[in-house]
Amino acid sequence: MTTSSALFACHGLRKAFPGVQALDDVDLEVLAGQTVALLGENGAGKSTLVKILSGVHQPDEGEMFLDGEPYRPRNAAVALDAGIGMVHQETNLLAELSVMENIAIGRMPLKRGLIDYRALGEHARTNLALVGLHDLDPATLVSGLSVGARQKVEIAKALSLDARLLVLDEPTAALSREDAQVLFGLIDDLRGQGVGFIYISHRLYEVPRVADAVVVLRDGARVAGWSRGDVPTDEIIRAMVGREVDQQFPTPPDTVGEELLRVEGLTRRGAFEDISFTLHRGEILGIAGLVGAGRTELARALVGADPLHAGTIHLDGRVVRVASPKAAADVGITMVPEDRKEHGLALDQPVRDNATYPMLDHVAERGLVRPSALNRLTSHLAARVELRGSPTQTAGTLSGGNQQKVVIAKWLPREPEVVIFDEPTRGVDVGAKQAIYRIITELVEQGRGVIVISSELPEVLGLAHRVAVLSRGRLTGQLPRAEATEQAVMQLAVEG
Amino acid sequence: MTDTRTDAAAPSAMDRARGILSGALSGSGPLLGLLVLCTVLAVMAPRFLTVGNLFNVFQQITVLAVLSLGGTAVIITKGIDLSVGSVLGLGGAVAGWTFASAGLPMGVAILAGIAVGALAGLINGLLITYGRLPPFVATLAMLSVARGLALVITDGQPITGYPAWFRWVATFRVLGVVPVSVLIVAAMFVVGSMYLRYRPTGRALYAIGGNEEVARLSGIDVRRAKLKVYTAAGALAAVGGLFLTARLNSAQPTAGTTLELDVIAAVVIGGASLNGGSGRLSGTLVGALIIGVIRNGLNLLGVSSFWQQIVIGGVIAIAVMTDTLRKPAEG
Numbered sequence: 086m087t088t089s090s091a092l093f094a095c096h097g098l099r100k101a102f103p104g105v106q107a108l109d110d111v112d113l114e115v116l117a118g119q120t121v122a123l124l125g126e127n128g129a130g131k132s133t134l135v136k137i138l139s140g141v142h143q144p145d146e147g148e149m150f151l152d153g154e155p156y157r158p159r160n161a162a163v164a165l166d167a168g169i170g171m172v173h174q175e176t177n178l179l180a181e182l183s184v185m186e187n188i189a190i191g192r193m194p195l196k197r198g199l200i201d202y203r204a205l206g207e208h209a210r211t212n213l214a215l216v217g218l219h220d221l222d223p224a225t226l227v228s229g230l231s232v233g234a235r236q237k238v239e240i241a242k243a244l245s246l247d248a249r250l251l252v253l254d255e256p257t258a259a260l261s262r263e264d265a266q267v268l269f270g271l272i273d274d275l276r277g278q279g280v281g282f283i284y285i286s287h288r289l290y291e292v293p294r295v296a297d298a299v300v301v302l303r304d305g306a307r308v309a310g311w312s313r314g315d316v317p318t319d320e321i322i323r324a325m326v327g328r329e330v331d332q333q334f335p336t337p338p339d340t341v342g343e344e345l346l347r348v349e350g351l352t353r354r355g356a357f358e359d360i361s362f363t364l365h366r367g368e369i370l371g372i373a374g375l376v377g378a379g380r381t382e383l384a385r386a387l388v389g390a391d392p393l394h395a396g397t398i399h400l401d402g403r404v405v406r407v408a409s410p411k412a413a414a415d416v417g418i419t420m421v422p423e424d425r426k427e428h429g430l431a432l433d434q435p436v437r438d439n440a441t442y443p444m445l446d447h448v449a450e451r452g453l454v455r456p457s458a459l460n461r462l463t464s465h466l467a468a469r470v471e472l473r474g475s476p477t478q479t480a481g482t483l484s485g486g487n488q489q490k491v492v493i494a495k496w497l498p499r500e501p502e503v504v505i506f507d508e509p510t511r512g513v514d515v516g517a518k519q520a521i522y523r524i525i526t527e528l529v530e531q532g533r534g535v536i537v538i539s540s541e542l543p544e545v546l547g548l549a550h551r552v553a554v555l556s557r558g559r560l561t562g563q564l565p566r567a568e569a570t571e572q573a574v575m576q577l578a579v580e581g
Numbered sequence: 582m583t584d585t586r587t588d589a590a591a592p593s594a595m596d597r598a599r600g601i602l603s604g605a606l607s608g609s610g611p612l613l614g615l616l617v618l619c620t621v622l623a624v625m626a627p628r629f630l631t632v633g634n635l636f637n638v639f640q641q642i643t644v645l646a647v648l649s650l651g652g653t654a655v656i657i658t659k660g661i662d663l664s665v666g667s668v669l670g671l672g673g674a675v676a677g678w679t680f681a682s683a684g685l686p687m688g689v690a691i692l693a694g695i696a697v698g699a700l701a702g703l704i705n706g707l708l709i710t711y712g713r714l715p716p717f718v719a720t721l722a723m724l725s726v727a728r729g730l731a732l733v734i735t736d737g738q739p740i741t742g743y744p745a746w747f748r749w750v751a752t753f754r755v756l757g758v759v760p761v762s763v764l765i766v767a768a769m770f771v772v773g774s775m776y777l778r779y780r781p782t783g784r785a786l787y788a789i790g791g792n793e794e795v796a797r798l799s800g801i802d803v804r805r806a807k808l809k810v811y812t813a814a815g816a817l818a819a820v821g822g823l824f825l826t827a828r829l830n831s832a833q834p835t836a837g838t839t840l841e842l843d844v845i846a847a848v849v850i851g852g853a854s855l856n857g858g859s860g861r862l863s864g865t866l867v868g869a870l871i872i873g874v875i876r877n878g879l880n881l882l883g884v885s886s887f888w889q890q891i892v893i894g895g896v897i898a899i900a901v902m903t904d905t906l907r908k909p910a911e912g
């Protein structure tokens with residue numbers, strides 16, 4: 086392996102965390118103008134590798150080269166100065182600062198020693214336009230942005246660096262397919278200018294579109310590599326998982342029964358208006374719509390996370406009031422939230438605790454919770470979602486996909502009647518996706534009702550018995566499975 | 582009152598073993614500090630290491646310990662309670678007034694003092710949950726209001742003269758050495774530790790401090806939990822006020838001034854983080870003991886109280902630093 090011609094190269098990289106060898110003797114090379122897809126299951130070590138090259142973690146062993154020169158960033162600032170731009174898997178924006186401040190943080194344009202807000206805004210606008218955010222006011226606070234918009238701001242921030250090597254850790258996980266296409270176009274342009282890319286994704290269908298080379302990690306070791314991008318997906322999966330994995334969506338079982346949930350005239354001002362639909366026992370209802378259509382807001386209101394301004398919810402024929410998430414859970418409506426970092430997990434708390442919050446009152450015997458009962462419950466749940474990680478590690482140190490599994494698993498023991506999944510497979514690997522689909526299928530087989538919200542249209546179409554489409558806060562139509570084509574759904578999604 | 586002791590009531594042997602192990606590992610910092618401190622003082626001041634003096638230290642920190650019990654719970658939820666010093670003064674004043682001015686029995690006076698403390702805490706909780714005030718602001722307001730009320734009730738004068746049985750809490754020593762108040766506080770800490778570890782509502786406090794929105798979305802009644810925590814902190818502050826009244830045989834309206842800062846110090850020296858989600862009562866007790874031992878030791882060595890403040894400030898910084906610096910800084 087030559088190092089001189091490569092833009093970036095690493096050899097024999099090793100990194101251990103307590104209890105796990107996250108990287109085991111990994112080699113990687115990126116040429117100028119090349120995109121290397123870095124693939125692997127949840128917890129395979131992908132994020133660890135890119136965190137090392139961006140100075141967040143220090144390797145235990147191994148060496149790195151940038152333009153043939155030894156390279157060993159002590160911290161993130163060194164990596165930035167060396168021209169390595171990074172879009173981390175979990176967005177790192179400062180919620181209480183504006184978009185423009187986030188983009189230029191640490192490199193604010195100055196005029197006579199004071200921040201030049203005009204130049205700052207211009208700089209932000211230019212870079213936001215690149216990612217398709219033409220209309221976003223650079224002075225908007227990040228806290229007011231959707232997950233998807235945050236992701237785009239993060240990409241704009243990385244682009245603004247004029248980096249030589251851009252590392253994108255699941256940049257499209259929170260993007261729609263259209264937005265992903267915009268990003269790919271951008272990558273093509275920059276590649277033409279000699280920028281190298283490391284591209285991490287669990288959307289394997291993107292690989293032939295973006296990659297010039299593919300590297301697969303498994304349990305921290307490099308198990309396969311190709312110097313071309315159009316590698317057949319099943320070959321990649323076999324390398325990732327070590328076995329065949331069915332990539333099909335499970336056909337929804339023939340389980341639709343009587344009416345379970347009926348909502349009428351649901352309104353939350355500024356989010357959605359006059360929404361009525363039903364959900365039957367054993368039914369999977371998909372909710373599709375563009376970003377900003379009000380899907381997440383609807384889900385949150387259904388579980389009492391945000392108040393409703395009008396409308397009624399009937400469960401099993403009775404009117405229920407969901408004044409809080411606790412009230413909703415008590416009647417049997419629960420939600421897997423879209424944003425796992427803000428709403429799904431207490432990142433500094435152990436996995437064990439996170440996985441059992443909804444069950445605290447229920448595992449208590451004579452008013453006391455035995456830690457052993459929590460441990461048992463956690464191991465049981467971990468097995469059910471194929472969790473990789475230990476119950477005692479803090480949730481924030483789980484790999485992204487494994488965090489998602491905890492968020493999904495924690496409600497299962499409450500045996501809810503209605504489960505709303507908001508982007509259930511974001512950042513989840515192929516094998517685990519199947520595990521999540523299996524959980525959804527099992528739920529409807531037990532006669533429960535499931536609502537699936539996903540920006541991955543094929544996922545909604547593949548899973549659901551029926552698809553409801555939201556557009557700008559209104560329900561523009563419902564399609565039975567047979568009629569729910571991508572085209573028909575998109576038509577309804579842009580209506581109104 | 583280490584975790585070993587709390588765990589003795591744990592249901593299974595496995596849990597107990599695990600608890601002891603994790604207690605020994607994670608709680609070791611402050612405890613080690615305390616032992617080092619004691620060793621140094623034992624060498625420098627021979628009178629330090631006598632049974633009588635050690636129980637003196639215990640007795641001197643009983644009030645601080647009672648308040649820190651509530652303070653730990655508050656800080657676990659990522660809150661803060663600045664009002665406890667004032668509520669201590671108010672609780673003592675109310676009890677004193679009820680007994681001396683209203684002429685009611687001391688038993689009623691005790692209950693009245695605790696009830697008013699709990700009410701002050703409940704109001705803190707309501708301001709924080711329904712009024713959406715940051716805990717810092719809500720309890721800062723209460724700090725002022727409660728102190729003012731204590732002065733109004735007492736007309737700024739100490740209320741003295743209590744029944745012997747009440748003062749007995751502070752004066753009587755079981756077997757001639759162990760003050761009754763120390764035993765009461767020890768029992769409170771055991772119950773409190775069990776509560777935090779084994780009660781669903783106790784464990785929920787860590788969830789709330791870890792990420793309040795996550796806790797709420799997980800079906801935890803965050804408001805109710807916070808109301809409970811601040812109410813308990815207020816009631817405990819009043820209990821502290823009663824202890825102090827018993828010891829001094831006098832309810833001073835200015836009692837407990839700036840004690841809230843010692844409470845915060847004891848809790849953070851004990852390993853809790855002001856960022857919420859962590860903290861243990863065993864640690865807090867050690868934190869309170871460290872403060873007590875330093876004061877006592879410096880007194881024995883004849884160091885002026887001015888210098889004591891400087892030393893304690895240094896200890897707070899060093900104690901918390903050794904804790905945070907042990908965790909690797911990334912990036």
Ligand SMILES: Nc1ncnc2c1ncn2[C@@H]1O[C@H](COP(=O)(O)OP(=O)(O)OP(=O)(O)O)[C@@H](O)[C@H]1O
Nearest residue numbers: 102107127128129130131132133482483484485486
């Ligand atoms: N700070 C940390 N402390 C302890 N363990 C860690 C830490 N960071 C990562 N790990 C562990 O290292 C392993 C690799 O994690 P990494 O985040 O690199 O996975 P990944 O390939 O990016 O997965 P995903 O696709 O889910 O994002 C996992 O087992 C994870 O739990």
Ligand SMILES: [Mg+2]
Nearest residue numbers: 132174484485
């Ligand atoms: Mg990752």
